[in-house]
Amino acid sequence: MKGPLFYSKILLFGEYGIIKDSKGLAIPYNFYNGALKIDDNPSEIAQKSNQSLKAFASYLNQLTLNEPELVQFDIDALNKDIEAGMYFDSSIPQGYGVGSSGALVAAIYDKYASEKITVLENLNREKLLTLKKIFGRMESFFHGTSSGLDPLNSYLSLPILINSKDHIEPTGIPSQKEEGMGAVFLIDSEIVGETAPMVNIFMDNLKNEGFRNMMKSQFTKYTDAAVENFLKGDFKTLYTNTKEISKIALSHFKPMIPEKFHNVWQQGIDSNDYYLKLCGSGGGGYILGFAPDYNKAKEALKDYKLELVYRF
Template identity: 55%
Template structure:
């Protein structure tokens, strides 16, 4: 039984904005992985995972998927009886795609028509995203399908708008002073309630206006600058994005991060932004001088994900 590994993902730009048609940029994150395994289910973790898969298989059985993307549910359920579980160290509630990796692993293994990620056309990507959206909706309400798509493709993906996504190459990471890094807030975030808060805010015209005119503009400019490796426009727009989130996404920022967030803005030593829906989990940091930022963020657990 070959076990392809599915990596976690990081949404570098586009949190919440992609719900409203902004661009997004996501990267696979190989620090965390998940894979399907068969076992005697000796541990509590394995048993729990097996029971969850059983429940999930019932949901998938009733899902009407397009002909090209059908799943062999009876093979899936047979394997569950044999002791199938999802062996994953991807933290849940951290915005790095734990359910996305699971969906990708199931699709890879039980899809009737095997796809080769490298050869998938833009049209198929669009359809696959829809299929993954339906599969992942089981876990936290409505899903865009983006997380499983990134985990499945294992490539950087540019989200052009609600409908279209494309494979993209990002500038190679190299040892420089600058870095993009993760800060562990030390608490898990629940996607559902955070998204609920966002939709409540969307009911006010003022918020909708500033989201469209400011947040989405800064967000898309950040993606453009990052892909072109233009660091000055990137950091100018990052600051605007970070200020905007500090003012408008307060409920999504974990409380123990408030002061650090503000400190970054006041000193321009680093800028913080949400990683995923927020409320806990990871926060993303960007800095031109990682040594300096690291010192200022003492006491927080940090992981560098990209150097420049």
């Protein structure tokens, strides 16, 4: 058995901000993917995945009992496949902010949800919000709380524009230019990040009035503008706004930035060769970069592992 592939995702803009109703933009990242599988001779990693699926199935059973009007799963079929050794065969790195649990949630929903909302139907706002709510409940098993956005992006495999918590829609993004100078890229921090502790730091910060005001007057303002710039292909203004987001992150989200990247983060702001921002919740995993000239950025960051995401 081998199920369909579900891809990783990158939240280009909106990290933490979408909790406070800033705009956000998430895109599929097809470099990594995962699928449900059953093998005759499962590896140690496959067996470990199978064990965690057992616990997840038990959680989903409880979810079905608690919220039957929201979602129903064929738990018997799921348990039967888990007993047969089913696991999630994934190349998506865990704790890297690219949606490893999101892809798994999407795969389980796709295969085992009863009366599921499919990608082929007319996805109006109500259906999208229902899917997001279901996925949020499902993914909470892994993170304590979840917006449901990662699984939604993986399930639809489309760029998603978040206008606010209650207003999301699939969107189009400008075509890539193979020979473009500008780029979005990832830096591998070589540290595994954990979502829950980072989100807890953010929620604690929100108790501070100064921090709340900064989120409202600065972070949301520049994030919303950057989303608009990207969608319109106005990359010159995009860099100006991304630089501001990068400065805010270094000033107000320092615990989420691995310490060894504090200097390199500042160097990007000072040199204008690149601007770094959090990829997901931070604390490790990938760091997202924007560069007006990717070759210059590569030279400045030659000591780090870079992955190209998008060229313009």
